[in-house]
Every structure is written in C-alpha cells, then in structure tokens.
Amino acid sequence: MAVIMKSVEEQLSQYKSVHFNKNNIKTHFIGIPLIILALTLLLSLNTFNVLFLNMTLILSPAIVLFSGVLVYYFVLQWRLALGMLGYIVTNLYIASLMTAIPNSYLLAITIFVVGWVMQFIGHYFEKAKPAFVDDLSQFLIGPFFLMAEIYFYLGLEKKLLKDITPLAIARRRKLEAIKR
Secondary structure (H helix, E strand, C coil): CCCCCCCHHHHHHHHHCCCCCHHHHHHHHHHHHHHHHHHHHHHHCCCEEEEECCEEEEECHHHHHHHHHHHHHHHHCHHHHHHHHHHHHHHHHHHHHHCCCCCHHHHHHHHHHHHHHHHHHHHHHHCCCCHHHCCCCHHHHHHHHHHHHHHHHCCCCHHHHHHHHHHHHHHHHHHHHHHC
8 A cells, every 4th residue: 555645835735724824923933843842852851772883872752753754854855854954953952951950841841831822822813723633744744834934034945935825825715615
C-alpha cells in the first residue's frame, strides 16, 4: 500500500486557509514557538546514551522526535526546511539549558498553556477553527507555515506564495460556504 503525501503547496494552503487575519498570524508567532519550546523542554528532561561509531551520543526524546520532523520538512521543501533546521537546533539548545532550572517541567507546562491561549485568541480574531481540527498533520505544518511567512516577508519563495494563496482562498470560501 503506497502512502501519498500531500505536497508543500497543499499543506501550506490548507493551513493558510484559516490564517488570513493579521492578528491571528501575530498570535501564532508567539503561541507556536511557546508550544514547541514547552514540548521540547518536556521531551529534553530525560536523556539516554547511544553508542555510534565508538562514540557515545547523549540523546533525548526531543532530539529523536525533531530529527524525524526535520526529515519530513526536507521532503516537503528543502529551502524552508533549512530555516526550520536552524530554528529547531536553537530550540533544542535553549531547552537543554532550561532543563537545569528546578521544576522545569512546571515551567514547560506553564509555557505550553500560555502558547495555547495565544493560539485560541488568534482564532477568535480569525473566526475560523484551527487547522488541526480537520487534519492532525497540521500540527506539524504550523511551525513550517510560520517559517514560510518569514521567507515571504523577506521576499523569498515568491512562487510558493503565488501558488498557495489562490488555493487557500478557495479553501476558505468553501469553509465559509459550509458554515452558512
């Protein structure tokens, strides 16, 4: 059985279809990084050793998870994935430093809750449900979408923006027609 993966245009247009409101996007630039940091911190609290080529590597569930997510991002679109690589490595480093804070799991839970509050405030502005409600894969696309937004703001990936915008508008119109 073959697994057919959605293209980067399909994934980003689906996400963008419920992220047109500027206030929603602004709250996502706060909420999503907070949620990712919280998850990274929680998954960095435990480490394990792996012997690799006569070296002992110290890994965490966060490193393993985000390595897999990065592979997915590179399959979707390598240029955006390079930006995500920088973000994820930085996030892993910050989380590793935060593990030294006493009761850092409580800090992670607090950051996680604040991040989700920001997300739901954003969707109040958008007047549309979050993308993950209809497709759980959109959890992984949220950070990728924000990276795409940064690239678009910098004038990069113009063709990708041109490709996803009409698809997102059409999808949003369909969603709004269903609501009526």
